[in-house]
């Protein structure tokens with residue numbers, strides 16, 4: 001998605017009605033963020049927008065990048081710096097160590113990087129309302145659907161390395177064990193990561 | 199007492215985590231190995247975050263990290279790292295070369311009698327954002343300062359007043375990557391004459 005360097009563009013303040021809409025859609029897409037939302041976008045804060053190439057846009061608060069969106073993608077996706085701040089609030093999968101360098105060079109994430117011993121896919125289990133999350137092994141508590149936003153963790157690492165939308169549900173990934181999992185994503189060191197938002 | 203502390207722990211909401219990012223390549227330091235500046239990254243981390251350095255680069259940590267990769271994958275990773283390092287080195291050399299050949303001109307321009315403006319030209323070659331620097335200069339000298347287009351299609355900063363020396367000092371102090379030799383101070387008093395001569399020659 002952001003393989004190329006992104007030229008910094010001017011930021012513009014958002015109308016409060018637009019800001020409310022963004023806050024609402026963040027809460028709808030990421031219900032686990034509800035208890036952090038006041039910290040992420042305080043009601044009185046004024047959110048800014050930076051236009052990115054290819055009709056994408058980044059939302060920024062006080063110089064901190066929060067979410068980005070692309071016209072073609074339905075959900076707002078978190079900037080990795082936000083994921084690092086609240087990692088437990090985003091559904092995640094885990095790639096094995098060998099796949100890390102491919103993902104960090106912008107390659108399509110493929111199923112074998114997740115189905116190998118070092119990878120992690122969800123292990124559905126009963127959880128109390130609002131108790132969705134990853135177990136100690138890093139397995140999410142429910143299968144994730146095609147089109148859902150997902151954070152990519154990595155074997156042996158603490159921090160997430162990528163975020164994007166699944167092009168295949170996690171149940172199908174387990175079943176087939178091959179094929180692309182995530183085509184366009186935001187990863188550590190890409191143009192979005194390197195973009196200055198001060 | 200005990201019960202109270204416990205209750206407090208329960209009601210405290212988890213807060214935003216603060217993650218340290220590498221001062222060289224900007225990634226979380228555990229990912230520095232995938233960039234082309236590993237050696238520099240390591241030096242930075244050892245100096246700034248020694249504890250984190252140990253957890254990532256200690257022999258035990260490294261052994262655990264490679265144990266899960268097949269010999270084949272380790273070889274590929276090593277080759278990949280070598281390539282990246284060579285690429286980063288070449289890019290660095292190119293950038294150093296570019297900087298050595300880039301000049302900033304601070305020009306005093308007489309607008310009309312005893313009224314001067316100071317133009318700063320060439321900052322973008324050093325990766326500086328003109329708008330931001332213009333704002334900083336305006337604040338620093340409490341004067342008007344803005345980015346204007348030049349006839350040649352580029353951009354320069356124009357600061358109200360005769361502040362050439364002060365600007366030079368400010369730039370050298372704030373942006374250590376600019377060598378003093380690459381800043382040139384010029385006086386544009388004779389601009390009109392030169393412009394007239396040029397116009398004459400053209401006509």
Ligand SMILES: [Zn+2]
Nearest residue numbers: 220223230239
């Ligand atoms: Zn680094």
